[in-house]
Amino acid sequence: MSGESTVEIGLLLPDVLGTYSDAGNATILAQRLRWRGIAAEIRTITARDVPPTGCAVYLLGGGEDTAQLFAADWLRRHDQLRRTLETCAVTLAVCAGLQILGQSMTDSKGQHYPGLALLDITTAPGRQRAVGEVVATCAVPGVGSLTGFENHRGVTTLGPGTVPLGRVLTGTGNGTGTGTKYRGEGVLTDRIIGTYLHGPVLARNPALADHILHQATGQTLSPLDLPDQAALRNTYL
Amino acid sequence: MATAPPGQLRLGWWTRAAVHAGLATAGLSRRLGLGAGSIIGGRVTLALDPHALRHLAAGRRVVLVSGTNGKTTTSHLVAAAVRTAGRVAHNAGGSNMADGAVAALAEARDTEYAVIEVDELHLAAVAEAVDPAVVVLLNLTRDQLDRATEVGAIAAAVGQALARHPSTVVVANADDPMVVSAAALASRPVWVAAGASWLGDASSCPRCGQTLTFTEPGWQCVCGLARPTPDWWIEDSKVCTADAVLPLDIRLPGQVNRSNAAMALAAACAVGISADQAASALREVDVVAGRYAVVHRGGQDLRMLLAKNPAGWAGMLSMLSEPRPLLVIINAREADGRDTSWLWDVAFEQFGSRQVVASGERAADLGVRLSYAGLDHRTVADPLAALETLPPGQIDVVANYTAFHQFRRRLGREREVAG
């Protein structure tokens, strides 16, 4: 049962945005809290549910084009949730989930769709799909290199005051420069982390998971030594 | 049987030359120890004569077996059933693109039947060339997203291909919404309630994107797409149609293979095989391209199993019910899909307390996944070294595609040295 001290992790629309296994990020966040003796619970929020607004963390994953538009529409209909994402929760949004939180999305036919406008970004289709491994230097201090697998056609342009989550070393990421010439990956604000990386991203980048948990709980988290974690990062870095 | 003369007599001289070149290449490749040679041989033939597939298939009754999971097993079951009526060309090794189909047809030229496993991405093109009597559509779920198109797009392409073949009987899984959306355009569908072990990709409607409603045993969408009334269904250990009840008595393990067998029976009947004859032929199949085989090594009996995506694993988990130690081998080569994210959609939590060793080129990815699933395990990247850490007796080995074939080759080589 969720007592006051239980950290709730809201997995948003895994039935719609579950194509790239990003639901694993919820498992990872919950386990990393439990291993440190902090109670955690995953709230799976499907398109049929009225979304709870009390979660400390919300997660959005990647999905196919029609699913993405459906998800954007669903999120717009739940204004309380939108306000929670804007003002009190920490959100990790991946791929289609990232695009949905922006100002607008354009489909392959040139049709524009509004996003949730929580991030000052716009996304339009690129010339070809970006598929493959990405390595980026993360803008969050202490996280180091980000590794993940990208699979998207979206090119995301960041508005003037918006900073990327990382600086791309290999791969495509947002597919745009950042004004300071380097190529950006994802978006970083004080409440929202957006990225194109699957893997899931938190499986490959545990320091990013702990950054999110620190933001969400305010607690300083002791280090975890997970078997195989170093070997996993060595596979890709 | 009074049928048109098989392909051989009708081939033009150029196709004949292309086929000979392909067979020669395949033979050379085999003699050099480079594998079965069929893919390279098929490629040579196709390079010389792009229409070789059409020419080679002409005059034969062709059954195409496609879908994301179960193609190889089901094609073996169909081939066993059809063989009771005549000779069959079959890409038994699982080379399931156009080159594999060409090789199978070239190597068995004068057969009345052909049973060809086809990758779902190549189904449209292969069906165009061979004008199949029957297409079997098992399921359409996510597999190798990094190189494949998204599932919805695959279903749409398959649907358009089926619509272009009005005389083809389409044996389709009524329980898979993606399959139904694809087969809805077929003019002669035969619906089999074959079940769906994993609906992770099917919660939104493939036609309109809205959420599907699942009410056992059916499902529907507000747009009108719904589970069709099945022509074939499974009841306990029987397969039923409106006017027949057949024993479903197979040696392959698991509910998934009972579903595959029901699809195979429906396909065999669609191509004119008597149902009783087909049903008893299915009983003879026990090993499928090395899968389900038991390999003895030292004091260990290794049961060889293949699972390569979340849907395949969902079916596999029910086959692993005994508390045997388990070796799981994961690679991420091109044929496996480079992205290992899918491991997070497998319910490894269900392994329970058995001994588990994570292995393969992506052993660390698997190891991290198993840790988060709360499972005690060892991680040993080399699969043969991993076996050394397990006790004698029965062991289940589950590997994905290239890991499975690599491991079999290494076991085989080891035996040659020992023998």
Ligand SMILES: [Zn+2]
């Ligand atoms: Zn619909």
